[in-house]
Amino acid sequence: MRDPYSVLGVSQNASDEEVKKAYRELARKYHPDNYQNNPLADLAEEKMKEINEAYDTITKQRSGGYSGGSYGSSYQPGWSSGAASNSDYARIRNLINAGDLEQAEQLLYGVGQKNGEWYFLSGSIAYRRGWLDEAMQNYTRAVQMEPNNMEYRQALNLIQRGSMGGYRPVGYSTGMDAMDCCTALMCLNCCCGGGRC
Amino acid sequence: MFGYVRPFRPELKCKDFDLYRATYCGLCRCLRRRYGLIAPMFLTFDSTFLALLLWEPEDSFAPCRGRCHANPLRNMPMCPNSPALEQAADESVILAWWKLRDSVQDESFWRGLSARGLSQLLRPAYRTAARCRPEFDRTVQKCLEELAVLEKEGCSSLDRTADAFARLLQGAAPQEGEQGRVLSQLLYHLGRWIYLADARDDLAEDKLAGRYNPVAARYGSAGDDGALGLTMENSLEMMGAALQLGEFGCRRPLLENIIYLGLPLVQRAVLDGTWHEMKKQKIWRNNT
Numbered sequence: 001m002r003d004p005y006s007v008l009g010v011s012q013n014a015s016d017e018e019v020k021k022a023y024r025e026l027a028r029k030y031h032p033d034n035y036q037n038n039p040l041a042d043l044a045e046e047k048m049k050e051i052n053e054a055y056d057t058i059t060k061q062r063s064g065g066y067s068g069g070s071y072g073s074s075y076q077p078g079w080s081s082g083a084a085s086n087s088d089y090a091r092i093r094n095l096i097n098a099g100d101l102e103q104a105e106q107l108l109y110g111v112g113q114k115n116g117e118w119y120f121l122s123g124s125i126a127y128r129r130g131w132l133d134e135a136m137q138n139y140t141r142a143v144q145m146e147p148n149n150m151e152y153r154q155a156l157n158l159i160q161r162g163s164m165g166g167y168r169p170v171g172y173s174t175g176m177d178a179m180d181c182c183t184a185l186m187c188l189n190c191c192c193g194g195g196r197c
Numbered sequence: 198m199f200g201y202v203r204p205f206r207p208e209l210k211c212k213d214f215d216l217y218r219a220t221y222c223g224l225c226r227c228l229r230r231r232y233g234l235i236a237p238m239f240l241t242f243d244s245t246f247l248a249l250l251l252w253e254p255e256d257s258f259a260p261c262r263g264r265c266h267a268n269p270l271r272n273m274p275m276c277p278n279s280p281a282l283e284q285a286a287d288e289s290v291i292l293a294w295w296k297l298r299d300s301v302q303d304e305s306f307w308r309g310l311s312a313r314g315l316s317q318l319l320r321p322a323y324r325t326a327a328r329c330r331p332e333f334d335r336t337v338q339k340c341l342e343e344l345a346v347l348e349k350e351g352c353s354s355l356d357r358t359a360d361a362f363a364r365l366l367q368g369a370a371p372q373e374g375e376q377g378r379v380l381s382q383l384l385y386h387l388g389r390w391i392y393l394a395d396a397r398d399d400l401a402e403d404k405l406a407g408r409y410n411p412v413a414a415r416y417g418s419a420g421d422d423g424a425l426g427l428t429m430e431n432s433l434e435m436m437g438a439a440l441q442l443g444e445f446g447c448r449r450p451l452l453e454n455i456i457y458l459g460l461p462l463v464q465r466a467v468l469d470g471t472w473h474e475m476k477k478q479k480i481w482r483n484n485t
Contacts (some may be wrong), residue, residue, distance in 0.1 A: 029441055038435070040382055043375060043442045054409070130363065130385055131356035132431040133424075162430035165398075166437060172457040 002052035003079060011116060016062065023055045025170070034167045036158060037127055092121050101125050116146030120155065127159070201394050204388070204451065205458035208478050218481065219260040221245045223276030223455040225267070226284045228264055230278075232322035237266050238284075239293040239319070243391075243440065246455060247369055248285035250380060254446035287326040288333055288369050294323035295337050295392040336368035348409045354417040355428070363388035378444035386432040386439070390460065393429050394467045397422075422468045429464055
C-alpha cells in the first residue's frame, strides 16, 4: 500500500487539522455525486477508496487504534437494480452499469411499451455515451410521464444544472458560494414540487 | 484547428504562463524542424493544449532557449523536443490537412482556390505526418467522411453529428490504461464542445449561404442559446471531472485554468457574438 500521507498529499508531520482538510478536499473532488453514471465512475470510486483507507490509517495511527470516521465506502454509484419494475429493465440497468451500452440499447429497443422508465434508461445510455442533448430530451420525457419518480427528477436536475454544480478546485469557483447553495436548494425543492411528493 | 482552446491570462500564475508560452514556442520549433518553414503556419492554441495533455506527467518543466521563428532576433525560452510535442505536431499537421481538404470540397472553385493552394503547400508535410501516425490519419479521415454523410442528409440530432467530430479528436491520444481512458473521455468532450462552438459561430453565415448547420437543424434557424449553452456546459463539466482523475504533474494548474476558465469565457463570447474580436487578441501581450 502507498504511504497514506502521500495519498492525501500532506507531510508526515502535518497537524490533524491539515490532514482532515486535505482529506475533505479530496473527498469533495472524488465524491460519487460528481461521477454519477460517468464512464469514469469506477476510477473515481477507486480514488475515493484509496483516500478513505489512507485517512483511516492515519487517524488510527494517531489516536492509537480508533478509526477517525471517513465518509465510508458503502456508497454505491449507479442505481440499485431493485428500482426496476420489470426484469428486462433490471438487466438493462446492469448492462449500463457495466458499460455495455450497445447490448443495453439493443435490449431496450426490444421492449415494446415505452413508459417513463424506458425514456429514463434511454437517457442514461445517451448520457453515458456523452450524447448529452439526447440524454436531456429523454430525461425530460421520463419526468413528464412519471412526474413523481425521484430518480428521474434527480437525473434531470443533474444535467440541467450545467457546470455550476460539479467539483471545482479552490480558486475556480463560479460564484456559487454558501448563500447561493441555499437558494439553489430552495429552487430545486420548488422544481421538484416539494409538497407533492 | 480553430483556436478556441486558450487559457484565461489574468488568472494564470506567472510560472504557468511561462510554461504555456514555452510549450507553444517548443511546438512551433518542433513543427519547423519536422515539417519545414511553412509548418508553423498551422500552429494553434488547440494543438498546444493537446501537447500539454499528452506530456509525460512526471516530466518537470525545464525549458531551453531557442531562436523565435517569427522574429529570429529574439531568443525565447522553449520546451525541448519531447514525444508529446512530436505527437501534437504530427497530429496538428494531419488535422490542418483534412480541414483544408474539407474546405476545398465545400467551397466553389474560385472560393476554394486559397485552400487548394495551401493544401498543395502542405501536401509533403501531410504525407510525412500520415506515415508517422497512420492510425490517427485513418480515424480523422473516417470520422470526417461520416460527418459529411450526416451533414448531407441534414441530420437533426446535435449529438450524432457532434459525436463524429468528438471521436475524431478522441483518436489524438492513446486509449490504453487508466490515463488513456481519462484522456479519451476528456478529448471526446473537448471535440464535442469545439464542434458545437464552431457550429454556433457559423450559424449566421450558414443561414446566408443556405448551408447545413447542426445548431439550426436542431433548434431552428434562430438557434437556442440557452439550451445549446447548457449542453456545452455539460461537456465542460465532463472534461473537468475527467481531468481530476488523470495524472498531469506540473501541467495540471494550467490545464485547470484552460478548462475551468478559458473555455467558459470563449463559450460566452461565441454565444454573445464577441468571439471574433476575442479571437484576434494575442494572449502574449496583456490586453487589459
